[in-house]
Amino acid sequence: MSGGYWLTIVEGSWLTLHLALGSMALAVALGLAGAGARLSPLRPLAWLGEAYATVIRGIPDLVMILLVYFGGQDLVNRAAALVGHEDYIDIDPFAAGVATLGFIFGAYLSETFRGAFLSIPKGQVEAGFAYGMSRWQVFRRILWPETVRLSIPGIANNWLVLIKSTALVSVLGLPDMMFHAKQAGDATRQPFTYLLLAGALYLAITSVSLLALRVIEKRFSLGVREVQL
Amino acid sequence: MILDFSVIWENLPQFLHGVGVTLQLLFVSLAVGFVWAVPLALMRVSGSPWLNLPVWFYTYVIRGTPMLVQLFLLYYGVAQFEAVRASLFWPWLSDATFCACLAFAINTSGYTAEIIAGCLKTTPPGEIEAARAAGMSRLQMYRRILLPSALRRALPQYSNEVVMMLHATSMASLVTLADITGVARTISAQYFLPFEAYLTAGAFYLVLTFLLLQLFKAAERRWLAHLRPQRR
Numbered sequence: 001m002s003g004g005y006w007l008t009i010v011e012g013s014w015l016t017l018h019l020a021l022g023s024m025a026l027a028v029a030l031g032l033a034g035a036g037a038r039l040s041p042l043r044p045l046a047w048l049g050e051a052y053a054t055v056i057r058g059i060p061d062l063v064m065i066l067l068v069y070f071g072g073q074d075l076v077n078r079a080a081a082l083v084g085h086e087d088y089i090d091i092d093p094f095a096a097g098v099a100t101l102g103f104i105f106g107a108y109l110s111e112t113f114r115g116a117f118l119s120i121p122k123g124q125v126e127a128g129f130a131y132g133m134s135r136w137q138v139f140r141r142i143l144w145p146e147t148v149r150l151s152i153p154g155i156a157n158n159w160l161v162l163i164k165s166t167a168l169v170s171v172l173g174l175p176d177m178m179f180h181a182k183q184a185g186d187a188t189r190q191p192f193t194y195l196l197l198a199g200a201l202y203l204a205i206t207s208v209s210l211l212a213l214r215v216i217e218k219r220f221s222l223g224v225r226e227v228q229l
Numbered sequence: 230m231i232l233d234f235s236v237i238w239e240n241l242p243q244f245l246h247g248v249g250v251t252l253q254l255l256f257v258s259l260a261v262g263f264v265w266a267v268p269l270a271l272m273r274v275s276g277s278p279w280l281n282l283p284v285w286f287y288t289y290v291i292r293g294t295p296m297l298v299q300l301f302l303l304y305y306g307v308a309q310f311e312a313v314r315a316s317l318f319w320p321w322l323s324d325a326t327f328c329a330c331l332a333f334a335i336n337t338s339g340y341t342a343e344i345i346a347g348c349l350k351t352t353p354p355g356e357i358e359a360a361r362a363a364g365m366s367r368l369q370m371y372r373r374i375l376l377p378s379a380l381r382r383a384l385p386q387y388s389n390e391v392v393m394m395l396h397a398t399s400m401a402s403l404v405t406l407a408d409i410t411g412v413a414r415t416i417s418a419q420y421f422l423p424f425e426a427y428l429t430a431g432a433f434y435l436v437l438t439f440l441l442l443q444l445f446k447a448a449e450r451r452w453l454a455h456l457r458p459q460r461r
Contacts, residue, residue, distance in 0.1 A: 055435060057438075058435040058438040058439065059396075059431040059434050059438075060395075060397070060398075060399040060410070060434055061396065061399075062396075062399040062400060062402075062403075062410060063399055063410055063413070063427055063430050063431050063434060066413070066414070066417075066423070066427050067423075067427035067428060067430075067431060070417065070423035070427065071424035071425075071426075071427045071428065073423075074421070074422070074423045074424050075231070075424045078231045079231060164294070164295040164296070165295070166295075167297045167298060168295075168297060168400075170297075171403065178295070178297060178298065181298075182301065182305075185306070185309075189309065190309055191302075191305040191306045191308070191309055192302065192306035192307060192309040192310070193309070195298055195301050195302045195305070195306050196302065196306070198298055199294045199295075199298040199299075199302065202293065202294045202295055202298060203290060203293040203294050206293040206294075207293065
């Protein structure tokens with residue numbers, strides 16, 4: 001394994017992390033919006049949220065990435081040509097990657113948030129009203145913190161899957177860990193060595209995430225008694 | 230109208246062929262992965278660390294790295310070694326279909342082993358006590374009580390894994406195979422119609438996902454009937 005190549009893979013891990021963090025932020029926002037829509041009493045809104053969650057979860061990540069990046073670029077340019085725009089419009093692959101992964105995992109997170117919200121005991125809300133809290137106060141003091149606490153296992157799971165899904169974005173030519181590993185392997189005729197290194201780095205990222213998520217879960221469940229079996 | 234689906238319509242036979250390739254990849258890897266996962270799960274729940282720890286490590290590594298890395302390691306990676314290229318297995322290991330099936334099978338075996346092990350661990354104690362009281366040996370207990378009970382209770386989680394695997398087979402297109410995604414990539418490049426091609430691929434996957442979920446619902450009605458609330 002010669003010097004320069006393994007360094008490019010380690011550098012690629014920055015892009016992998018940025019990609020994962022950016023997509024996660026977008027996914028949380030979309031997931032909350034999706035869960036809100038699905039729980040809404042407005043029928044069309046609930047229907048829209050349901051369609052979002054169902055359709056996205058039925059299509060592979062790779063196909064979504066290809067559809068948004070190549071298909072989206074193509075569509076934007078066809079539409080632009082229709083209104084008389086002549087220059088070719090390029091979509092930034094990083095933005096396309098974040099948007100696509102965020103959009104996909106938003107659908108999965110909407111399921112997590114919705115489930116968390118629905119599993120809050122009704123008595124807690126009634127207790128809030130009994131104390132004379134307004135609807136907004138009940139939401140801010142009871143429903144919201146409980147939703148966050150109950151969502152953490154689901155968020156943790158999705159984060160781990162998301163990190164692994166970022167590898168697919170290398171298909172768009174984004175220089176992440178996977179991209180550099182493939183390039184280094186091709187250049188040195190030692191694909192196994194470099195792919196193994198990339199695999200080890202992914203494993204390191206998921207392992208550190210697991211430990212961190214365990215601490216966070218403890219922090220948010222301070223007042224909750226564990227069941228002793 | 231700026232969309233043009235006539236090309237897709239003309240190439241529908243290719244897409245249908247791609248569906249065949251996708252399903253073949255899916256079923257072969259699921260079957261091999263499942264057969265491999267059952268002994269792994271039994272080792273995983275064993276009290277002996279010599280059996281337990283290696284499987285823990287196996288599933289940890291498989292579940293902690295991207296499937297794309299695993300696939301590329303097998304298809305592009307192992308060719309690095311002279312010994313592999315000189316070996317008896319080279320005709321298989323240089324074949325994209327074989328590598329894809331093997332990589333997918335190894336991947337799903339890691340997830341499936343954990344699912345089955347989880348269900349084995351949550352076997353109601355009464356079932357085990359009853360088996361012991363009836364005088365069954367360990368082997369009989371596993372064969373007649375523990376495994377059938379755990380595999381049934383694993384159905385809902387396993388249906389998720391199967392849908393995940395259906396979606397994962399799309400990566401076969403990255404090692405030159407003409408599955409649904411592979412066909413879409415070819416058509417997209419041939420006619421410069423990426424949006425229509427990938428949208429069609431997405432629609433095919435959506436339908437397949439829906440059908441698989443219906444299949445599992447039927448299976449759950451059949452094999453989990455005893456866990457449903459009774460109506461009289």
